[in-house]
Amino acid sequence: MNKLTDPHDKFIRETFSRKDVAAGFLDGNLPGEIRKNVNLATLSIVKDSFIDKELKEHFSDILYTVKYRKTDMFIYLLFEHKSYPDQLSSFQILRYETKIWEQYLKQNPKAKKLPPIFPMLLYHGQAEWKIPVNFQAIIQNPGLPERYIPEYSYELYDISHIPENKIRGKVLTRMVLLTAKYIFDPNLRQKLPEILALFNQITNRKTALEMLEIILRYVVRATNRFDEKDVIEIIKETEIGEDIMETFIDRYINQGIEQGLNQGLNQGEKRSLTRLLKARFGKLPEWVQDKINLADLKHIEEWSIRLLTADKLNDVLKD
Structure with a gap:
């Protein structure tokens, strides 16, 4: 599949590459404790895609950089187009975060610390998302202390299964999200x-x-x-x-x-x-x-x- 001819991927890129749409989505959907410290006026796209070629049919992604307090922070949006939730989505996100950090170190070889990444997953499949959003939930643990198992969570936005009045953002953002919400309906x-x-x-x-x-x-x-x-x-x-x-x-x-x-x-x-x-x-x-x-x-x-x-x-x- 060519990612440029896939209608879902193209729609996401054409819309969420617009700062007005992206900022509208983040303004309305970032958790409160994150949103109050983010300066959306500094929002910009820094990379096109980190998704493996064989998964392009089912996923799109866009990476932004933004000021969080006085620090540069990445916001990684992964868009899942499957009609059903992927059990290993948290693993996929972790892989892509690793790629982002690798790219960052190539561009900043003298860096001693990695920038934070805030991961968000936007899903518009037909089946409701009931999979845990934390990484440890997909790890088989026979009793190993949890401190030895990586842990993180991503912010889930299951657009297909939330009421229309919960879809937040300015008019352009709401139009994009509503279209994505009902595209399979x-x-x-x-x-x-x-x-x-x-x-x-x-x-x-x-x-x-x-x-x-x-x-x-x-x-x-x-x-x-x-x-x-x-x-x-x-x-x-x-x-x-x-x-x-x-x-x-x-x-x-x-x-x-x-x-x-x-x-x-x-x-x-x-x-x-x-x-x-x-x-x-x-x-x-x-x-x-x-x-x-x-x-x-x-x-x-x-x-x-x-x-x-x-x-x-x-x-x-x-x-």
Whole structure:
């Protein structure tokens, strides 16, 4: 499976790579004793992925850095797309945390201590998560003193099995989480107009169009249950602002929903790559954006994969 064409992975990256969505989620869902000491204004993405290739179909991840009091802290978000909980999720998270620390030591070879990592798991499978979130729960212990067995816990956010009124965050974050919550639900068709109605709370027209494209593309590609007629009916039922609805229909529906969303997919890939390059390397030279704009989807995919391991900007975009 190519991670760039998997709809769940792509949806998570396009949305949680946006600082407004990520900060909205963390602001509403970090435990109180953590949230009060975190400065979300310092939030930034520092790495794309630590997941093993064979697990890309079932997991996505994003790593952030943020100031916790006066210390740099990592926040690691693992997104599980399986329809059932993974018994060894705490082990997977521990492995990825080790990779994060290894990467940190490569970049900071003189470091004497490791930075803290706050792990969070977001799950939207159909089966309720009933697995313990502490690591020792998956270790067979015949009586060995617990001090010799590693222990930690992760913060679980089982989005599929919490009431809608418990889904916290600003409007963009709630739209993303509600879409993920109902993506496997047979009643998704009935819920979509409610979710899309939240667009009327977005004041920035450009942001509204971008998010409408991302959400509808995800729904179409992840479910294979919606065609052009369905999308038009959903938009009309939602009573989205007339200017946004007309622009979206003109851009996508009139040229065919599949063709339009595929073109949107290409543009979405370019925006995602640009955003990740900026997060990794800072302000980009003008030639970089020109090269991305002219590239086809094949090159965008290749460059996105190189970003995982490249140390220099030129190494990512070399032909």
